Amino acid sequence: MKKVLKKTTLTFIITLLFLLIASEAMYGQSRRNKKENTDIWKYEIEGVQTGVQGTYLIKVWSYSPNANLAVEQAKKNAVHGIIFRGFAGSGRVPGQRALATNPNLEVEKQDFFRLFFAEGGKYLKFVSLTNDGAVAAEDRLRVGKEYKIGVIMSVNVDALRKDLEEAGIIKSLGRGF
Amino acid sequence: MKKLIITTILIICSVLPALSQAKKPTIMVVPSDLWCNTNGYMMEFDNQGTRVKLPDYKRAMQESADLMVVISKINELMTQRGFPLKNLESSLKSLETEAAETAMSSSRSGAELSESPIDKLKNIARADIWIQMTWTINTMGPRRSVTFVLQGLDAYTDKQVAGASGTGNQLIATELPIMLETAVLSHLDNFNGQLQQHFDDMFENGREITLRIRKWDSFDGDLMTEYGGDELGFQIENWVSDNTVQGRFSTADASENRMIFEQVRIPLYDANNRAVDARTWVRGLQRYLKDRFMIDSRITMRGLGQATLTVGEK
Numbered sequence: 136m137k138k139v140l141k142k143t144t145l146t147f148i149i150t151l152l153f154l155l156i157a158s159e160a161m162y163g164q165s166r167r168n169k170k171e172n173t174d175i176w177k178y179e180i181e182g183v184q185t186g187v188q189g190t191y192l193i194k195v196w197s198y199s200p201n202a203n204l205a206v207e208q209a210k211k212n213a214v215h216g217i218i219f220r221g222f223a224g225s226g227r228v229p230g231q232r233a234l235a236t237n238p239n240l241e242v243e244k245q246d247f248f249r250l251f252f253a254e255g256g257k258y259l260k261f262v263s264l265t266n267d268g269a270v271a272a273e274d275r276l277r278v279g280k281e282y283k284i285g286v287i288m289s290v291n292v293d294a295l296r297k298d299l300e301e302a303g304i305i306k307s308l309g310r311g312f
Numbered sequence: 313m314k315k316l317i318i319t320t321i322l323i324i325c326s327v328l329p330a331l332s333q334a335k336k337p338t339i340m341v342v343p344s345d346l347w348c349n350t351n352g353y354m355m356e357f358d359n360q361g362t363r364v365k366l367p368d369y370k371r372a373m374q375e376s377a378d379l380m381v382v383i384s385k386i387n388e389l390m391t392q393r394g395f396p397l398k399n400l401e402s403s404l405k406s407l408e409t410e411a412a413e414t415a416m417s418s419s420r421s422g423a424e425l426s427e428s429p430i431d432k433l434k435n436i437a438r439a440d441i442w443i444q445m446t447w448t449i450n451t452m453g454p455r456r457s458v459t460f461v462l463q464g465l466d467a468y469t470d471k472q473v474a475g476a477s478g479t480g481n482q483l484i485a486t487e488l489p490i491m492l493e494t495a496v497l498s499h500l501d502n503f504n505g506q507l508q509q510h511f512d513d514m515f516e517n518g519r520e521i522t523l524r525i526r527k528w529d530s531f532d533g534d535l536m537t538e539y540g541g542d543e544l545g546f547q548i549e550n551w552v553s554d555n556t557v558q559g560r561f562s563t564a565d566a567s568e569n570r571m572i573f574e575q576v577r578i579p580l581y582d583a584n585n586r587a588v589d590a591r592t593w594v595r596g597l598q599r600y601l602k603d604r605f606m607i608d609s610r611i612t613m614r615g616l617g618q619a620t621l622t623v624g625e626k
Contacts, residue, residue: 185480185494185497185498186497188389188497189392224478226481227457227478227479227480227481227482228481228498229476229478229498229499229502230502231501231502232501232502232505236505236508236509236512292501293392306508306512307393307394308390308393308394308395308504308507308508308511309336309393309394309395311333311334311511311515312333312334312335312336312337
């Protein structure tokens with residue numbers, strides 16, 4: 136009886152250890168993928184509608200093996216896109232230019248942007264999800280081993296521009312006069 | 313102690329250039345001639361037998377509420393960007409007040425204010441950059457959309473320095489002012505992006521101006537007369553070449569009576585680190601002609617970017 140109990144405990148511990156290792160491997164993988172996708176800034180942006188004054192309403196398509204992570208990642212991508220890429224027009228919604236006119240700005244000010252785009256960084260102040268981040272069925276696509284998720288976001292461009300101007304990252308229109 | 317004073321002076325000298333500010337261009341929003349003509353805000357007059365049509369801004373501002381909405385929205389957004397604009401309506405009112413004051417002013421001895429015909433001619437609303445806007449309403453059944461065009465025009469070089477245009481969504485039962493406001497919001501950021509590029513270019517390559525050289529008929533000679541071993545026109549051209557940023561300019565026209573220099577890039581600051589505009593820059597040429605060849609001349613200017621030097625006398 137004692138021997139059977141010992142064997143069962145051992146089996147339980149081994150199973151538990153296996154599960155722990157497996158979950159860590161999966162979580163670690165997803166974390167790595169998230170970081171990789173963020174580091175290479177793999178996303179697409181399209182204009183949805185002219186937002187209320189001072190904001191852009193955009194749809195950000197982000198790639199991730201985890202659909203929930205893609206939604207979170209989209210916030211970062213949205214702010215990154217508005218600063219460095221701008222977006223093309225869609226139908227009758229006009230595209231917008233990037234806030235940064237210098238194409239090397241991200242490298243030149245990498246210390247600033249590393250902190251700005253860190254987990255829980257300042258970028259979160261300028262972006263908000265519409266519909267609580269609900270993703271329409273047609274905006275959830277499976278591309279190979281990962282998801283391509285389209286999330287509609289509102290980016291407060293006026294506040295973002297002002298913040299970057301005050302930090303001396305981009306120039307204001309009246310600077311030098 | 314001596315070291316401290318020298319260090320302080322050096323620090324002040326190094327900081328001064330960073331503190332000096334270039335002369336700020338004025339910008340004003342006006343409706344385009346096309347919009348004024350389409351909406352009936354034109355005035356016609358007879359110019360020596362030729363019928364000439366000109367936009368009637370004053371009547372447009374007094375009668376079109378939509379125009380007021382658009383101008384006010386653009387002014388509001390530009391102020392938010394830290395670049396307040398000159399207001400067309402206020403400028404027109406200032407001109408009227410100034411004209412009335414000039415007409416009524418007299419000294420104790422009864423003398424009136426001096427005003428030449430050229431002063432009267434120049435008494436118009438002025439800006440260095442005009443934002444010219446046009447909108448048209450497109451109707452398809454019950455749906456309406458607005459096509460909106462913004463053009464930023466340099467008053468002196470006649471170049472379009474910024475622009476944005478597009479047609480908004482087709483909407484049913486939406487008020488026109490809301491459609492116009494949306495159009496302004498949709499296009500102004502792109503417009504400002506191009507304006508920023510224009511300013512960046514100006515800070516890098518100098519202010520672009522137009523210079524005209526003319527001569528009074530009382531002048532004993534012309535621009536092809538030899539002075540100091542070369543024709544006066546070439547002497548002037550050499551001075552322009554020596555005093556422009558990287559020698560950038562183009563001679564658009566040259567004859568014995570006049571020369572036109574376009575795309576002249578002048579530095580934003582002089583040797584004493586003071587802000588320079590077309591007039592202060594041409595003052596250097598005026599001094600050069602006087603010191604080197606004993607030729608008097610008169611400078612007339614238009615805003616920051618256009619100057620005319622008439623040689624022969626003041």
